[in-house]
Amino acid sequence: MCLTCGCSDADSVRITNVNHRTRDHGHDHSHGHDHGHAAGPAHADDTATRLVTIEQDLLAKNDDLAAYNRGWLAERDMAALNLMSSPGAGKTSLLERTIREAPAGRTLCVIEGDQETLFDADRIRATGAPVVQINTGAGCHLDADMLHRGLVALDPPEGSLLFVENVGNLVCPALFDLGEAAKVVIISVTEGDDKPLKYPHMFAAADLVIINKMDLLPYVDFDVERCAADARSLRPGVTVLSLSVRTGEGIDAWFVWLDAV
Amino acid sequence: MHELAITQSIVDAVSDHTAGASVRAVHVRVGRQSGVVADSMRFCFDLVTDGTALHGARLDIEEPEGQAHCRDCGADFTLPDLVLLCDCGSADVQVLSGRELSVTAVEVA
Numbered sequence: 001m002c003l004t005c006g007c008s009d010a011d012s013v014r015i016t017n018v019n020h021r022t023r024d025h026g027h028d029h030s031h032g033h034d035h036g037h038a039a040g041p042a043h044a045d046d047t048a049t050r051l052v053t054i055e056q057d058l059l060a061k062n063d064d065l066a067a068y069n070r071g072w073l074a075e076r077d078m079a080a081l082n083l084m085s086s087p088g089a090g091k092t093s094l095l096e097r098t099i100r101e102a103p104a105g106r107t108l109c110v111i112e113g114d115q116e117t118l119f120d121a122d123r124i125r126a127t128g129a130p131v132v133q134i135n136t137g138a139g140c141h142l143d144a145d146m147l148h149r150g151l152v153a154l155d156p157p158e159g160s161l162l163f164v165e166n167v168g169n170l171v172c173p174a175l176f177d178l179g180e181a182a183k184v185v186i187i188s189v190t191e192g193d194d195k196p197l198k199y200p201h202m203f204a205a206a207d208l209v210i211i212n213k214m215d216l217l218p219y220v221d222f223d224v225e226r227c228a229a230d231a232r233s234l235r236p237g238v239t240v241l242s243l244s245v246r247t248g249e250g251i252d253a254w255f256v257w258l259d260a261v
Numbered sequence: 262m263h264e265l266a267i268t269q270s271i272v273d274a275v276s277d278h279t280a281g282a283s284v285r286a287v288h289v290r291v292g293r294q295s296g297v298v299a300d301s302m303r304f305c306f307d308l309v310t311d312g313t314a315l316h317g318a319r320l321d322i323e324e325p326e327g328q329a330h331c332r333d334c335g336a337d338f339t340l341p342d343l344v345l346l347c348d349c350g351s352a353d354v355q356v357l358s359g360r361e362l363s364v365t366a367v368e369v370a
Contacts, residue, residue, distance in 0.1 A: 049285045049368040056274045058267050058289070058362045141263055172263035175296050200343035201296040233344045236352045 013146055014135040017153045018121040062176055065144035069179025072151060073162070079261050080147075080162040082178050084202060085186035086195075087168030090212040092120045093245045094186065094254075095163055099127040101248075102255050107160035111150040113142040113167045120165065130154060141172035144179060161261065170199040181261055182207035185231075189213045189222040196230035204234040208241065208257060215244040267297055267362070268305035272313055274364045279314060286319040286368040294327040294343060294359035318367075327359025 057063070073080055083091050092112075099108050109130040112120040121133035132154040134146050147164060156162060164180060166173040185206040187195050190213055196203040203209065209231045211224060228240040241257065243250030275287055287306075291299050299322045306320045327340030333351035345354040 049370055051366055051368055052278055053366045054274060054278050054364050055366075056278075056364050058270045058274065058364060061270060061273065139266075141266075143266065175263055175267075197344075204343050233346060233352065236345060 012137060013139065013149075014137070015146075015149050015153045016118060016121065016133045016135070018118055018125050018131055018133055059175065059177075062144045065148060066177035066179040069144055069148055069151065072148070073179060076156070077159045078156060078162055079181040080164055080179060081261065082164050082166060082173075082180035082183045083186065084166045084170070084173045084183060085168060085188075086170050086191060089168070089186045089188045089191065090245050091165050091168070091186055092123055094210070094212065095165065096123060096127055097245050097248070097251065098163075098254070098258070099124070099129045101251070102258060105259075107157050109154060109156045109160050109162050111147065111154060111162065111164045113146070113165055115139070115167065130156060130160075136167055140167060140169050141176055142166050142178060143176045147178045161258070170195065170202045174201040174205045184208045184210060186210045186212055187227065189217050189220050189224075193221075193223045193227040193230075196227060196234060200234050203231045203238075206231065206235050206238055208239050209235075210254065211240065211242045212245055214242050214249055215247045264297055264301035265305045265309070268302050269309045271306070271364050272309050272315055275315060275367050276313065279367060279369050281314055283370040284315045284318045284367055285370055286321060287315065287364060288321045288323070288366040288368075289364050290323045290325065290361045292325050292327065292359040292361040294340060294356070295362045297362060299324055323365070325358050325361055328357040330355045330357055 085091050095110055102108065110124045112124065112131060112133045113136060114120060114133070115136050118133050121131045124131040132150045134142060134150050136142065136146070142164065164178060183205050185202055185208070187209065189211065211227060224242055231240055232238055239257065241250060241253050243254060245251070271287060271289060275284060291297050291302065302322065303320055310316050310318060328337065329340050329345070330337050331347035331349060331351050332353040332355060334347060334349040336347060336349065338347065340356070340359060345356070346352055347354055
């Protein structure tokens with residue numbers, strides 16, 4: 001079993017650079033166990049137990065790798081955004097439109113996360129942006145080690161802005177820092193305005209909330225103000241942008257927000 | 262099921278500190294606001310310890326409540342959920358505890 005992501009060997013994480021169709025099947029976790037604090041020899045008396053105090057954060061390994069990624073990106077004058085939502089909220093569509101229409105400046109590149117398929121990476125490749133697909137197999141979220149391997153495969157140009165599209169899931173990705181500059185949570189009006197309170201960890205972690213598919217608002221019972229207020233009750237002061245990727249309504253505010261990253 | 266990956270990290274952390282000694286019990290602290298479900302962690306623990314020095318070990322989970330401090334009225338109170346709101350109506354709230362996610366100690370033979 002992979003010690004970082006918990007996946008089994010049969011379902012190992014795969015990294016694909018669709019620009020070159022190369023695949024990394026290996027588990028080259030080069031961040032091994034460099035710890036110099038092993039306990040002393042065990043006592044021969046096997047009826048007695050000895051208490052060893054540890055006090056180690058369970059996310060420490062991921063957080064250390066995320067810090068490494070953050071440094072790796074900073075050295076290249078880059079920033080990364082971690083895009084999270086339920087499946088089908090419009091993450092990939094938002095990226096397609098952003099790559100095609102955002103004001104020229106930085107190179108935009110993408111690391112896609114999905115359990116299976118290269119569908120999303122192929123869609124991004126069609127826009128001309130550099131892209132790598134991470135397939136997590138059984139995994140329900142991206143972690144910092146997967147992103148590191150994705151970065152190596154992508155080899156992004158200096159000064160570029162990286163979008164990381166996480167596995168569609170409003171639960172697990174919230175816990176794992178990848179080394180991003182900001183977490184962007186996307187919700188679509190067809191999902192219902194109760195989602196912030198039903199999935200509070202995700203919205204509590206958000207640096208920006210996007211309410212997508214506003215063109216469908218006339219057809220669904222979705223209270224935009226309630227959704228925004230609930231998101232702010234979990235993350236005080238968080239910016240909430242309402243837009244439609246399909247029609248382009250409200251998309252300029254997203255481009256303005258991106259410009260400040 | 263992020264609990265699987267998190268529980269695997271218990272095995273990593275403990276193995277780093279016990280040098281292969283037989284582990285009888287593992288003590289962890291999982292705050293009620295941490296986003297990790299203690300029951301799921303118990304379920305995963307048997308799975309990920311199979312074939313390791315932690316096999317058969319007892320998992321003791323301490324689950325501290327979320328505690329917060331209101332910067333407006335000065336009250337300290339228990340957080341029933343992730344909504345950061347004091348009874349006085351203020352959302353200017355500092356979380357003091359409840360987000361812990363750590364392995365604290367092990368009992369080795």
